[in-house]
Amino acid sequence: MEKKAFRQQQLARLQQMTPASRQVQTANLLAQLTQPSAWQQAQTIAVTISSPIEVNTQPIMAAAWAAGKNVVIPQTLPHRQMAFLPHTATSPLARTKFGILEPTTGTPVDKSKIDLILVPGLGYSLDRHARIGFGGGYYDRYLADFTGTKLTLAYREMAFKTAQWPVDDYDILLDTLLVAEDGVDDKD
Template sequence: MNKKDFRVKQISALKEFSTDNRKMESKQILDSLFQSESWKSAQTVATTLSDDLEFDTKPVIQQAQLENKTIVVPRTTIAGRKMFFNALTANTRLERTKFGILEPVGEDTVEPEQIDLIVVPGLGFETKTGFRVGFGAGYYDRYLADYNGKTVGLALTPQLLEKPEWPVDGFDIDLEQIISKDGVVYEK
């Protein structure tokens, strides 16, 4: 199956995943994340500002703030399809992009070497080698190609696969860890 068709399939599966199961699994996943060594040792955590379809990152942001961690969120450029991370504070101004994604406004970029852990979004996570398929723009794969910190994917049941159902390309970057309701299901 090509990536485009796989994404359509995954979006449908996530829309059909019950709210009760999503809440239950999300709690279990977050408990495992917050107990992980990657989380505990991280001072700066990167995550998305999730939409309704994605894994809800509000609790990740709230827990990071409770623990006095710096939280950074992505900002993208259309030209060159580049992604940067900006600190998320009470004073951060957010705007919706033409794709409907909330992003910080401004050039206050946090350098990759300052980020200890990136919670990487995805539609599907493969548990044998840590590959993922995202939403199709390639921003994360380009960013992760030059990133040396820790990476983790948070995967609900419909997002977990034992082998990729999509073609893994040479530019796809594998994650270091994938966490599901059953805890860590992949670790490099």
């Protein structure tokens, strides 16, 4: 399946998830996230401000702050580039043309100072840890020379045994993929 067609199909699938399922799966993923050494050892964690179809990142940021970690969030730049800026609960944000919230102030954090990036996306393959994002290529460009840990959190609806989309040479594979465990009720 072409990437564009897969994205459209996956967006529709994720929009059909119930709020109850999202809440339970997000709690399960947060519990999994805080266990690995990558989280335990990280001082600076990069995360996005989630959209309604993504794993809710607010509890993740709260857990990071409670653990004394620095949180940085992306700001899109020209030429499909991005930088990560410090983020606190009171940081000013603005909605971009993509509909996502980004920081409006702050000094970009050097990539080498970020220990862990929680990489967003629409789908992930369990076999290769390939991901398909929203189509801008921002993360693949940023991660090309990133030396920290690339981790993602996936609802069960986002995880596939193998990629159902073409995986290109420039697609950056993830280090760790955490999927909401089976047995999570998906009914209201």
